[in-house]
Amino acid sequence: MIPLLARKYLYRYLIVAIGLPILARLLAFAGQSLEKRTGKYNVVSKGLKSASRFAQKRADKSQGKKERKSRHTLGQAGSR
Numbered sequence: 355m356i357p358l359l360a361r362k363y364l365y366r367y368l369i370v371a372i373g374l375p376i377l378a379r380l381l382a383f384a385g386q387s388l389e390k391r392t393g394k395y396n397v398v399s400k401g402l403k404s405a406s407r408f409a410q411k412r413a414d415k416s417q418g419k420k421e422r423k424s425r426h427t428l429g430q431a432g433s434r
Contacts, residue, residue, distance in 0.1 A: 374413035381406035 385402030389395060 370413060370416045374409050374416075378406045378409035378413065381409065 381402045385399040385406065388399040388402065392399075
């Protein structure tokens with residue numbers, strides 16, 4: 355039997371390790387499908403995509419992964 359205090363941390367770990375990446379992908383998928391349906395960007399799709407990026411960053415940070423560089427930053431570094 356897992357002690358009560360350890361269960362609390364185990365549940366938190368499972369939410370961060372499994373729940374946040376799944377949530378991030380679902381939000382990104384919803385934002386992309388909304389853009390495909392309307393044919394352009396809108397406030398809701400931008401919000402869904404930014405929420406997806408935020409959730410993915412938090413999941414990566416909690417798992418100790420290094421921060422990803424954006425495409426914009428990579429393009430500038432290569433042109434110098």
